[in-house]
Amino acid sequence: MEKTDKIIVGISVGDINGIGIxxxxxxxxxxxxxxxxTPVIFASNRLISFHKKNLKLNNSIHSIHSTDKITHGKINLVNIWKEEVKIEVGKSTGNGGKYAFKSLEAATKALKNNHVDILLTAPINKDTIQSEDFKFPxxxxxxxxxxxxxxLMILMTDELRxxxxTGHIPVxxxxxxxxxxLIQEKVEIMHKSLVEDFAISKPKIAILGLNPHCGDxxxxxxxxxxxxxxxxxxxKKTGxxxxxxYAADGFFGSKTYKQFDGVLAMYHDQGLAPFKALSFGNGVNYTAGLNKxxxxxxxxxxxxxxxxNKANPDSFKEALFTSLHIYKNRNEYQELTKNKLPVK
Structure with missing residues (x-):
C-alpha cells in the first residue's frame, strides 16, 4: 500500500438485498x-456488479484480494467471498443476513488490525443477520x-446529538x-466524546426524565x-x-435541545422518535466510547x-463526513494532550 495521509474508510455493505450498496x-x-x-468496500465482485447493472450505475471499482493492495484515488473492493450468491432485491432472506455479516466481520477485522482507519456501516436487517456468530441486537x-x-449510541446532526x-432492549x-x-457511565462516555471527538471544551449535557412529566x-x-x-x-459535583x-415532550417541542451540546434519553424511542421526526434522512448514527x-x-x-434507484445517499454521505471529522478531531486531541503535565 502506498504511503499517504489520506484516511482509509472501511465499508460494510449491509443487507445485500437492501439499499446499502x-x-x-x-x-x-x-x-x-x-x-x-480512500474507500474500501468489503463484499464481492459479483455482488457489486449485480447492483451496478441493476441500478445502471457506472462506478469504476478497483478489485483487490487483501487490504495490503489498497490503492488511493480509487474505490477499492476487497473480495471476501467468491461463491455465487442468490440476490433477491427487496426481500428479507437468510442470505441477505449471512452475507451482511460476512462483510461486517471482515471490515471489523480490518479496523481492529489498523488496515482501515474508520468503519462506515450500511444498514443490516437485525432479524436475518442473527446466527451463531452474531447474537446481538x-x-x-x-x-x-x-x-x-x-x-454509547448517538444519533446526531450538526445541531442535535x-x-x-439504554439501547436495544424491550420497553x-x-x-x-x-x-x-448506568446513568453516570453514559454521561461519562458522552462528555468524553463531546470533548475529544467534537472539540467542545465544556459541553452542556441534558438528561431526559424516565416517566411522563418526570413523574410529577x-x-x-x-x-x-x-x-x-x-x-x-x-x-454535577465532578464539575x-x-x-x-427534562420531560421529553416539552424538551423537544420547545426546542430546548438547542441549548445543549448533547442529550441523553432514557430509552430508544424516547430519544430517536423525536430525532428522526426532526432530522430523518440527514442524521448519522455514531458509536461513541470505543477505541475506533x-x-x-x-x-x-x-x-x-x-x-x-430511489435511495437517497445523503445520510450515508453525512455519516462519511462525520466519521472523517471525528477521526481528525480525536487524533488532534491525542496529539495535544500526549505530553500533558500531571496535576499535583
Whole structure:
C-alpha cells in the first residue's frame, strides 16, 4: 500500500438485498469524494456488479484480494467471498443476513488490525443477520464486543446529538435497567466524546426524565425523584455541566435541545422518535466510547425501495463526513494532550 495521509474508510455493505450498496455507490459517483478519503468496500465482485447493472450505475471499482493492495484515488473492493450468491432485491432472506455479516466481520477485522482507519456501516436487517456468530441486537453491541471501550449510541446532526442510556432492549426492561451507575457511565462516555471527538471544551449535557412529566413528584412513577435527580446532583459535583431531568415532550417541542451540546434519553424511542421526526434522512448514527470510529446512516435497509434507484445517499454521505471529522478531531486531541503535565 502506498504511503499517504489520506484516511482509509472501511465499508460494510449491509443487507445485500437492501439499499446499502446503492447508497455506497451513489456516494462515490462524484470522483471528488476520493479527495477526502480512500474507500474500501468489503463484499464481492459479483455482488457489486449485480447492483451496478441493476441500478445502471457506472462506478469504476478497483478489485483487490487483501487490504495490503489498497490503492488511493480509487474505490477499492476487497473480495471476501467468491461463491455465487442468490440476490433477491427487496426481500428479507437468510442470505441477505449471512452475507451482511460476512462483510461486517471482515471490515471489523480490518479496523481492529489498523488496515482501515474508520468503519462506515450500511444498514443490516437485525432479524436475518442473527446466527451463531452474531447474537446481538445491532451493530453497536457487536462492535462493543469486538473493540475496546464501552459504547454509547448517538444519533446526531450538526445541531442535535441524542445518546441512549439504554439501547436495544424491550420497553418492559427499561425501568429496572436504569441505575445511578448506568446513568453516570453514559454521561461519562458522552462528555468524553463531546470533548475529544467534537472539540467542545465544556459541553452542556441534558438528561431526559424516565416517566411522563418526570413523574410529577411521584404521581406517575418514583424513578425520577429516587434515581435520576440524585444522580444528576452527584455528577454535577465532578464539575460536569449536566442538567435535568427534562420531560421529553416539552424538551423537544420547545426546542430546548438547542441549548445543549448533547442529550441523553432514557430509552430508544424516547430519544430517536423525536430525532428522526426532526432530522430523518440527514442524521448519522455514531458509536461513541470505543477505541475506533464507526458511523452509519440513520435509516434501515429500505427493502420497499431497494433496486428501484430511489435511495437517497445523503445520510450515508453525512455519516462519511462525520466519521472523517471525528477521526481528525480525536487524533488532534491525542496529539495535544500526549505530553500533558500531571496535576499535583
Amino acid at each position: 446503492e447508497i455506497i455507490l451513489k456516494t462515490f459517483e462524484d470522483k471528488r469524494m476520493l479527495d477526502f478519503c 445491532g451493530h453497536t453491541e457487536y462492535l462493543q464486543d469486538n473493540l475496546d471501550g464501552k459504547s 441524542v445518546g441512549l442510556i 418492559s426492561k427499561v425501568s429496572e435497567t436504569i441505575t445511578p451507575e 413528584n411521584g404521581i406517575i412513577g418514583s424513578e425520577d425523584n429516587e434515581i435520576v435527580r440524585p444522580t444528576i446532583t452527584e455528577i 460536569k455541566m449536566v442538567f435535568g431531568p 470510529v464507526r458511523t452509519s446512516p440513520d435509516h434501515g435497509t429500505g427493502f420497499d425501495i431497494a433496486g428501484k
